Amino acid sequence: MQRRNFLKSAGATAVSLPILLNGLRLSAMSQSALFNMIDPESDKVLVLIQMNGGNDGLNMIIPRDQYSGLAAVRSNILIPENELLKVDDLTGFHPAMKALKVLYDDARVGVVQSVGYPNQNRSHFRSIDIWTSGSPAEKFWNTGWLGRHFDAEYPGFPEGYPNGQYPHPFAITMGSIVSETCQGTIANYSMALEDPFNLFPLFESEGDVRPDTPYGNELDFLRTSIVQTNAYSEKITEAANLGSNQAEYAEGNRLARQLKNVALLISGGLQTKIYVVNIGGFDTHAAQVVEGNPMVGEHATLLEMVSNAIATFQNDLKAQGLEHRVVGMTFSEFGRKIRSNESLGTDHGTAAPLILFGSCIRPGMLGENPEIHRDVHPSEGVPMQYDFRDVYGSLLVDWFELEESAVRSLLHENFQKLPIIEDCRMTTAAQTPLLDDFKIEAWPNPFDGWAQIGFTLERPAWVRLSLFNAIGGEVQVLTNQNLGAGAHRIPLEGSRLPVGTYFYRLQIGNQVRTKRLVKVG
């Protein structure tokens, strides 16, 4: 029968109408023996774990050298000191993260301290937008940080995709919403996927003439979307059937369930570059811990899930020889306030640590512990040390091999590459530090109107010094320029600033220090 069928089934296999109409799903799609793979060895994958709600970083990576301060301001939720999983003299993991600690000791976990952005927005929605778009806090960008990257690489998408060269989805979001990180100018690059074994062909229809009207345009778009979904679904089903898991994922762990599918698809040869997985529940305003037993509670349960899921995933990849292809990162829209509240919880705060994992990341801690004073203001969050866009950009440069100049235009002009990837591609030559900690000082501190911040550079460098208020607002940029070697003193004219706690953040190249400064009346 030559006639083009108005009611055409998906995929290569012709499906007769009665089967579709009897409500049967086509469980097995065409499975080609020669799965179309380009060069799996060259393909790098980034897995993003979005922790929705605002993770209490101070209860995840605990600054042991600040324990007395913590005990003064969040005693009702604080983990006993001797229960912490010590990673060194300064820090410890939450005791629920034993599996992650094992991975850390195996040099497969890196922690970037106090990641955030200037002028922290404490609204969930807005801050998620900022984290997913990679925009400054004041700007509204409609595209995601990865979507912009894809836009530059694959012009015209989705028109003409998938095709012979790119038969697979560029990105996958586990769940039913596509991740805003992958929003491009025209379309989102990520495909929403709930269950790789439960994809069924959508009904494809074919109008023989598309009227040349706005109606026809939208109809075309819908038809293309349906065809594209079917084409990608077919590849995903193939990969799911070819792939395997070599580790036991805990059934009840909702993050592990998603990562299990990610490992399966990578193992099955899917060429997808980005996977986004989600775990919600971090908005722990109340009952973050069980009264009288801070070892357990909502947050401990979540951290244990995250820890176990990452560790199982990493073990799975390792067992399958896929470790070197995958890097993972967690993120959350904000950290929480330093002081706990009366409801055994914590409220929306500022910066928080994020976790990187994989065999190609630079293991260990990057950055310093936040300072926790016993007199922190109730609204205070952990001040930012690292700009989240520098973390993103460093992944793009050292993992996806983008030029730094490209990253500057995708993310921000002041991009500073951070040492978070190593082994696989060494780009960070060992350098002597630019900055000598002992010589950074604000004087007088406390101050009442005027102060100065002094530091010494070992050699010339770009320096950005700014002042933040207690809720993460960047209230003054004191300098942002190249400075020569030697001692510098930057004046701070603060007579009009309200009385209270401030932080000065000194960024010299990719080194950052954030220190506290108090204004008195």
Place this chain on the structure above:
Amino acid sequence: MDRRTMLTALTGRRAATPAPAAPPDNDTTLAPYAGPWGFEQAAHLLRRTMFAPRLAQIKTAVAQGLDATLAQLFQELPMPDPPVNYLSNNDPFVPLGDTWVDAPYSRTINLRNPRHRSLRAWTMGLLLAEGVSIRERMTLFWHNHFATNNVNDPKYLYRHISLLRANAWGNFRELVKAITIDPTMLRFLNGNENTRVAPNENYARELLELFTIGKGEQVGPGDYSTFTEQDVAEMARVLTGWRDRGFNAYEEVPIEAFFVPNRHDTGAKQLSHRFDNEVISNMGNQEYAHLVDVIFRQPEVARHICRKLYRWFVYYKIDETVEANVIEPMAQLLIASNFEMRPVLEALLRSEHFFDVLSMGPVIKNPLDFVVSAVKTFDFDFPDNYRLQYEAWWRIFLQTPAMQMEYFNPPEVAGWKAYYQEPVFYRTWINAATLPKRMSFTDTLIINGLQAGNERLRLDALKFIKTIDDPYDPNAVVESFARILLPRPLTDNQLAQLKEVLIPGLPDYEWGVEYTDYEANPGNMQLAVAVDAKLRNVIRVLLSIPEFYLS
């Protein structure tokens, strides 16, 4: 033959000429439509102003004409009865069947969840039960415009949505005033924390950027051509002092906003040249209303809301032609009518632009429209018992969040992306996860039925076919079904394919024989099942093709 006539023919039954490269502009104006008034026009008007009209409603509209139909769409209606407790046997304040909208909360029992659920079920019930009225469409328009979410008190939400419903086509300026001190909005955008000592700019910024004048191009530091950062800061000061009470209250207290003089900034507030350097001071609890009046002096306010109306009712693409021919005259009319919404809505909905062939069909239905149109068109039998009814409404309500639209939960203060996100607009509804959700929902309605309590809502195909004029001719059957369900006529080829689904490989008269047989013997299950299965197949195809996703 000019281009428009050709296109009209092209999109009709006989489409054969190869299509030109890009769709032409719709260069028609706001002038009253003077063309033919038939099924196509009436259905277009009702589909865009209601949530899915039924065949009988379209026929009535055809018979009574455009003017009478418009008058009916804007007919004043009493407010609906409030939502009732249908779930909670242990609500100490509200027996089953009574409304909870003024009842307190309990310290020991979670009453918020069942009330949230009742509110949502009730809302779906209103959409399913609406008559020929634009009220629900406009209520949702305002909900998208003054988007709020995350205010976790269903009594607040009921009060808030009732304000929008009561002002569905009322006065825009007065509605902005009411919204400015609406308890839900005060909470959502932190107006209740906005004080003399610690001004909070959140609401002031959105009032300008989203609710009234819109954000123009940035033409200088902090100057967005329609307003400046100075205006945001000064207007925040104007709005200081308002608080709300009654939030999640355990006592029987009315939900209300109130003014606290000592939280209000009594100093002079200096607006920028964008607002003619207006200075506002010493007006106490009337300052907010005066501020709204000041903002509304700028003609850009009218343009901004008219663009949003256009994207809600017509299409997302606004080019220079549409801006000049439609938006600007709408804006002038809105200003001339002192910001009453009805005249401008009526003008748009009776315009030649609205009824132009190029305006027909390009709106991708939002999930609510999609779900409601799949249910309502077929006149499902809902249970009589109110508890079962609410439960059925609730089950239908639950379909839309997975398709990425949830009443009372717009994702952003800017509303749903489909109505503002350049350049994709309506297309944001469609992705690899939402498409299967839509298709499996319609399949469920047709094949197994949607589980609701102990019952299943399953499409009654035999009831549906009885509504059409000629159920005996298979050509007429598929054409009638397509006309009711789809925004534009199908091609001859598509209709022929559909008929193949109805009577595969059989001559036309066989359908008439089968159907007549069934009609003569309505008790004969075998005949009924055979006819029913065939009809179900056709309807399933019609709800699965992308044409059904359009309006």
